[in-house]
Amino acid sequence: MIWIILIVIVVIVFWLIGIYNSLVRLRNTRQNAFADIDVQLKQRHDLVPQLVETVKGYATHERELLLKITQARTAAMAATTIDEKIRTETQLSAALQGLKVSVEAYPDLKANQNFLQLQEELSDIENKLAAARRYFNAATTEYNTGIETFPANMIANNFGFRRETMFDLGQERTNLEEPPKISFN
Amino acid sequence: MTYVGIQTQIRRNNFNSILLIVTFPLVLLGMVYAFLFFTAQQKDPQLINSTFTNVIPFVLIGTSLWFLIAWFFHNSMIRMATGSKPLERIDNKRVYNLIENLCISRGMKIPQIYIIEDDSLNAFASGINDSTYSVSLSRGIIEKLDDDELEGVIAHELSHIRNRDVRLMIISIIFVGIFAFIAEMAFRSLRFGAFSRGRGKGNGAIILVAIVISAVCYLIAILLRFGISRSREYMADAGAAEMTRKPYALANALRKIDQDPLIEAVQRRDIAQLFIENPQPEEKKFSFSNLFSTHPPIQKRIELLDQFA
Numbered sequence: 001m002i003w004i005i006l007i008v009i010v011v012i013v014f015w016l017i018g019i020y021n022s023l024v025r026l027r028n029t030r031q032n033a034f035a036d037i038d039v040q041l042k043q044r045h046d047l048v049p050q051l052v053e054t055v056k057g058y059a060t061h062e063r064e065l066l067l068k069i070t071q072a073r074t075a076a077m078a079a080t081t082i083d084e085k086i087r088t089e090t091q092l093s094a095a096l097q098g099l100k101v102s103v104e105a106y107p108d109l110k111a112n113q114n115f116l117q118l119q120e121e122l123s124d125i126e127n128k129l130a131a132a133r134r135y136f137n138a139a140t141t142e143y144n145t146g147i148e149t150f151p152a153n154m155i156a157n158n159f160g161f162r163r164e165t166m167f168d169l170g171q172e173r174t175n176l177e178e179p180p181k182i183s184f185n
Numbered sequence: 186m187t188y189v190g191i192q193t194q195i196r197r198n199n200f201n202s203i204l205l206i207v208t209f210p211l212v213l214l215g216m217v218y219a220f221l222f223f224t225a226q227q228k229d230p231q232l233i234n235s236t237f238t239n240v241i242p243f244v245l246i247g248t249s250l251w252f253l254i255a256w257f258f259h260n261s262m263i264r265m266a267t268g269s270k271p272l273e274r275i276d277n278k279r280v281y282n283l284i285e286n287l288c289i290s291r292g293m294k295i296p297q298i299y300i301i302e303d304d305s306l307n308a309f310a311s312g313i314n315d316s317t318y319s320v321s322l323s324r325g326i327i328e329k330l331d332d333d334e335l336e337g338v339i340a341h342e343l344s345h346i347r348n349r350d351v352r353l354m355i356i357s358i359i360f361v362g363i364f365a366f367i368a369e370m371a372f373r374s375l376r377f378g379a380f381s382r383g384r385g386k387g388n389g390a391i392i393l394v395a396i397v398i399s400a401v402c403y404l405i406a407i408l409l410r411f412g413i414s415r416s417r418e419y420m421a422d423a424g425a426a427e428m429t430r431k432p433y434a435l436a437n438a439l440r441k442i443d444q445d446p447l448i449e450a451v452q453r454r455d456i457a458q459l460f461i462e463n464p465q466p467e468e469k470k471f472s473f474s475n476l477f478s479t480h481p482p483i484q485k486r487i488e489l490l491d492q493f494a
Binding site: 029032033036124127128131132134135139 | 282285286287289290291292
């Protein structure tokens with residue numbers, strides 16, 4: 001009798017260990033997925049100063065926007081945790097998006113070979129960033145589902161697995177979709 | 186037909202790969218034993234058994250050597266058979282971008298990229314592990330397809346890699362190659378034997394044995410082709426549709442490929458089965474080998490993709 005109980009306990013323990021390990025695997029997959037994103041983010045950080053320099057010469061009325069981009073870049077580079085990076089990089093994306101709209105007003109700039117090349121490189125990076133984000137978000141969803149489904153959620157709660165954020169364009173996208181507010185005062 | 190998901194497909198392919206590696210030496214030893222048994226001068230089981238045990242190490246060492254060489258050099262062999270060359274990033278940024286984006290969105294390692302200098306439209310994937318996986322595209326397919334269509338084709342090839350189809354195919358190609366070699370040797374020695382010794386006493390038996398062995402080889406080759414899931418092309422199409430979310434683009438690409446898939450450099454049937462569509466001229470008349478053709482009809486694949494859209 002005692003043997004049966006012991007065997008049952010051992011089986012349960014191994015089962016719990018299995019669940020714990022699978023949660024760790026999911027968490028690591030998500031972190032590795034973010035490494036792919038990081039590669040692209042670093043390249044974007046390298047590209048931004050060149051872009052700002054080029055635009056500065058032509059678009060004299062955009063000093064404020066360029067300052068915003070530079071600040072967003074500095075903040076993004078200082079970020080250490082994944083959550084911080086997601087927040088600051090989203091701001092940088094939004095700022096760069098703003099630049100894309102404003103340069104429409106400067107035909108000379110749009111004819112500049114150097115600028116065109118930089119812009120092409122930037123859109124290359126952003127395409128790759130979108131792809132990497134897709135993988136990262138898929139991994140995050142899998143992890144979040146993993147820690148919330150029964151019975152893994154009991155282990156997750158006791159061992160500090162918490163719900164993680166996705167890298168989506170949340171705020172940035174709504175900013176883009178809303179028409180700009182114009183006030184006359 | 187039962188539903189087969191991608192995870193099931195991967196597991197099944199891994200299992201088949203291991204099964205092939207395990208059963209192949211056994212089949213080969215069985216053939217050696219049969220050969221010894223039927224060609225022995227006196228039918229003394231003990232003598233046959235002892236010769237057999239003496240031969241075992243040579244057979245095993247020989248095949249593992251062959252297998253290792255093929256395992257490490259299959260890439261250059263296939264490249265020679267198809268005439269493909271490495272494609273540099275500078276030469277074609279568009280292809281690199283498409284492949285990199287697809288790989289990144291799946292968290293895959295980026296495979297090597299090769300180009301076949303041929304105006305026809307075709308492509309294939311090969312390799313056995315992360316460092317040897319490669320995708321080869323013909324010059325024609327790169328130039329004649331638009332971005333979405335080419336992306337679909339590349340996603341199809343990446344799906345083959347992801348499903349572990351390529352590894353299984355390479356292993357089967359190596360094994361079938363060894364059998365083909367043995368059959369060839371049997372026929373050669375038969376011919377030379379007939380010339381040098383005239384019509385000797387044991388010749389009838391040797392002829393019989395050689396024919397039996399080559400028949401077994403052929404049977405095994407056929408079984409291997411069947412053992413390898415024939416649904417793999419459909420699976421890869423579905424995988425590509427899921428990766429790109431543009432099934433119609435792949436369907437369009439297949440329609441274009443269907444016009445002109447012939448790669449003149451490819452003459453070997455075993456290499457031909459790697460391609461997205463058969464690169465060899467199809468025999469119009471009814472032939473035995475077409476019964477065991479390696480590619481499903483392209484029309485059916487297009488129909489299935491159109492259902493997705």
